[in-house]
Amino acid sequence: DAALQMPDKQVASVCPYCGVGCQLTYNVRANRIMSVEGRDGPANHGRLCVKGRYGFDYAHHPQRLTTPLVRRAGVPKSAGAPMDPERVMEVFREASWEEALALAGGGLARIRDNHGRKALAGFGSAKGSNEEAYLFQKLVRTGFGSNNVDHCTRLCHASSVAALLEGIGSGAVSNPVMDVLKAEVVIVIGANPTVNHPVAATWIKNAVRNGTKLILCDPRRSELARHAHRTLQFKPDTDVALLNAMMHTIVAEDLADRDFIASRTSGYEALVANVAQYSPEAMAPLCGIDADTIRYVARLYATSKGSMILWGMGISQHVHGTDNARCLIALALLTGQIGRPGTGLHPLRGQNNVQGASDAGLIPMMYPDYQRVTEPAVRERFAAAWKVPAASLDDQPGLTVVEVMEAILAGTVRGMYVMGENPAMSDPDANHAREALAALDLLVVQDIFLTETAYLADVILPASAFPEKTGTFTNTDRLVQMGRQAVDPPGDARQDLWIVEQIARHMGLDWQYGHVSAVFDEMRRLMPSIAGITWERLEREDAVVYPCPQEEHPGTPVVFTEAFPRETGRARFVPADIIPADERPDAQYPMVLITGRQLEHWHTGSMTRRATVLDALEPDPVALVHPLDLAALNVVPGGVITLASRRGTVALYARADESSPRGAVFVPFCYYEAAINRLTNAALDPYGKIPEFKYCAIRITPGGTV
Ligand code: SF4
Numbered sequence: 001d002a003a004l005q006m007p008d009k010q011v012a013s014v015c016p017y018c019g020v021g022c023q024l025t026y027n028v029r030a031n032r033i034m035s036v037e038g039r040d041g042p043a044n045h046g047r048l049c050v051k052g053r054y055g056f057d058y059a060h061h062p063q064r065l066t067t068p069l070v071r072r073a074g075v076p077k078s079a080g081a082p083m084d085p086e087r088v089m090e091v092f093r094e095a096s097w098e099e100a101l102a103l104a105g106g107g108l109a110r111i112r113d114n115h116g117r118k119a120l121a122g123f124g125s126a127k128g129s130n131e132e133a134y135l136f137q138k139l140v141r142t143g144f145g146s147n148n149v150d151h152c153t154r155l156c157h158a159s160s161v162a163a164l165l166e167g168i169g170s171g172a173v174s175n176p177v178m179d180v181l182k183a184e185v186v187i188v189i190g191a192n193p194t195v196n197h198p199v200a201a202t203w204i205k206n207a208v209r210n211g212t213k214l215i216l217c218d219p220r221r222s223e224l225a226r227h228a229h230r231t232l233q234f235k236p237d238t239d240v241a242l243l244n245a246m247m248h249t250i251v252a253e254d255l256a257d258r259d260f261i262a263s264r265t266s267g268y269e270a271l272v273a274n275v276a277q278y279s280p281e282a283m284a285p286l287c288g289i290d291a292d293t294i295r296y297v298a299r300l301y302a303t304s305k306g307s308m309i310l311w312g313m314g315i316s317q318h319v320h321g322t323d324n325a326r327c328l329i330a331l332a333l334l335t336g337q338i339g340r341p342g343t344g345l346h347p348l349r350g351q352n353n354v355q356g357a358s359d360a361g362l363i364p365m366m367y368p369d370y371q372r373v374t375e376p377a378v379r380e381r382f383a384a385a386w387k388v389p390a391a392s393l394d395d396q397p398g399l400t401v402v403e404v405m406e407a408i409l410a411g412t413v414r415g416m417y418v419m420g421e422n423p424a425m426s427d428p429d430a431n432h433a434r435e436a437l438a439a440l441d442l443l444v445v446q447d448i449f450l451t452e453t454a455y456l457a458d459v460i461l462p463a464s465a466f467p468e469k470t471g472t473f474t475n476t477d478r479l480v481q482m483g484r485q486a487v488d489p490p491g492d493a494r495q496d497l498w499i500v501e502q503i504a505r506h507m508g509l510d511w512q513y514g515h516v517s518a519v520f521d522e523m524r525r526l527m528p529s530i531a532g533i534t535w536e537r538l539e540r541e542d543a544v545v546y547p548c549p550q551e552e553h554p555g556t557p558v559v560f561t562e563a564f565p566r567e568t569g570r571a572r573f574v575p576a577d578i579i580p581a582d583e584r585p586d587a588q589y590p591m592v593l594i595t596g597r598q599l600e601h602w603h604t605g606s607m608t609r610r611a612t613v614l615d616a617l618e619p620d621p622v623a624l625v626h627p628l629d630l631a632a633l634n635v636v637p638g639g640v641i642t643l644a645s646r647r648g649t650v651a652l653y654a655r656a657d658e659s660s661p662r663g664a665v666f667v668p669f670c671y672y673e674a675a676i677n678r679l680t681n682a683a684l685d686p687y688g689k690i691p692e693f694k695y696c697a698i699r700i701t702p703g704g705t706v
Helices: 050-054 085-091 097-115 130-144 158-168 177-182 198-209 223-227 239-252 258-264 268-275 280-287 291-303 321-335 354-359 376-386 401-409 430-438 496-506 516-526 535-541 612-617 627-632
Strands: 009-014 023-029 032-038 069-071 092-094 120-123 185-189 213-217 230-232 307-311 344-347 415-419 442-447 459-462 471-474 479-483 543-545 591-596 622-625 640-645 648-656 664-668 681-684 696-702
Touching: 009 479, 032 050, 050 198, 050 612, 069 097, 085 092, 097 120, 097 130, 097 415, 097 442, 097 459, 097 496, 120 130, 120 401, 130 354, 130 376, 130 415, 130 471, 130 496, 130 516, 158 321, 158 344, 177 198, 177 307, 177 344, 185 198, 185 291, 198 213, 198 223, 213 223, 213 291, 230 291, 239 268, 239 280, 239 291, 239 321, 258 321, 268 321, 280 291, 291 307, 291 321, 307 321, 321 344, 354 471, 376 516, 401 430, 401 681, 415 496, 442 496, 479 535, 516 535, 535 543, 622 627, 622 640, 627 648
Parallel strands: 120 415, 185 213, 185 307, 213 230, 307 344, 415 442, 442 459, 591 664, 622 648
Antiparallel strands: 009 023, 023 032, 069 092, 069 459, 471 479, 479 543, 591 696, 622 664, 640 648, 640 696
16 A cells, blocks of 8 residues: 555655765654655765665664663673673663662762772764764763763774864864865875765766876775776875875976965975975885876876865874875865865765764863863863863863773773774774773773673663754865764664763753754854854754854855964974884785775664665675785685784675785674674874774685684
């Protein structure tokens, strides 16, 4: 009966997955999402990828957490044991909200009072709304009493942001993705948009069709190579060599934009002196790209009317991630390819709200809007707004994601509150991270499923899925967009904002927000970049791009047109030299592991692996290996292989894949049964504190048990 299939309501919202921020419509009947359609939003104009269109029914999955759970007395936390969904109730018992909140909030307060304010830490989530991120960081800063708050931006673009703040004074993108349609030349480096930002990839392909020249630079040859004018498949870990060689060419051939350099930048001489040693001839053998190609691409980028650079985790997830980003920034400054439509720098944000969560202060060194915790005037401003004594706010940056794990094992951090993150899967050297989480006196986890992290918790608080709440989300283009509630949470699951507020009350804070819009209103009064975006305006317009300083301001898609937001108004060149990966291949571990994502799955897989269509498309853990490497191992495609690093072993299915260079293996990190982060290296970039997910030494042996 067709009438039975008709939705009884349609709800305008945004996609819960990547940072492109596609607007969509939920078709809902009887509190269930039936289907999803694309809407005409500024970032997608009706387009959706497979995740956005089909990845919605995880919200109705029978494994949803619907009641608070408390670890049974005497049941140990076993970091090494795999989670057994059949035996969950042997580990946990159901509890009332009253009991669970008292154990969680009361327990965190006791640790703070007995062991000091640095004994607690909190991880928020880039999947949550701006309001959730804001309240969570406020709870840590005013309730826990420290800046020990972070989230997965530390695993994503922390190094890019460190370089951008240092060089041009702002961590956000300069131009929207859609500006590729106005660019003559587009460089995509260390990114695979077809997989990770699929709708953005469609705009890049449209641009190519209109005549834009695409330069693709990546150790892996992605699908976008079919559309590229040039593909530079450089050797892994040689980004700085390649980019410095391009800048060497631009300086040597007098292609630099001297007017721009003179009027808008500082530090040019130091950059010139540094790149002098990086001739294309010298760097060609190192990065595996011939000198003529390096020179050709450098000329093309420098001399076009508009050149734009987009990058991803291939740039950021290295011990030299900040240096990689410094080189990209220098390339744009050197040629004046920034501050106009069709130019600029665009670090493609991964999660749908990783930009907003960072903006909202979910990072250990900054309050909302990147106001530093070390500046007394900033602390005073926030203390006045939050009605707490300025002296009660910690004046030192807190611990980052990986540093928190070390602090737990050192006995410094004893209690944690994790809202919507899954560090047991997403952190590098995951065995080590799981040992740390298991060693906590108290771990409170707020989530929608029993994740690998929740399995190590003392108290689990059942939260709301994306379509079950209203809030704002900021996409990769700095667009603040409205996500609206389409269905109610199942059982006794509650909205995340309500849970954070309850924990705050149990820790002695008297918060009375009521509607989510009250939280947003407090945010915009403390964040100059969104001061002009009112809740009513968002309800009306759905999306407003910041900076938007006044209510009548239209928003600013392209920034740095006149000046850079640094004290001098000038951007700064920061030269970079080659720093090798922390762990190079050797006789024992002769190959390189690169981790990342798949088109069908999202991050640690807790949502997409429970979405029927997506799970059917990619049901099993796979490693992508060059066919010749597989043949050398005598393994047929589809066979099982075991990967080993100095930190662990993982067995999965081998897929023959010519996009991976010989000697390098690509593995998605979404499969709990083959958690590849058991192998990755926790070595950190010294500036962004981001781990080196894109390079560690491994060996492959045929066989194993998946
Ligand atoms: Fe969602 Fe990103 Fe796909 Fe758009 S491109 S539908 S935001 S996952």
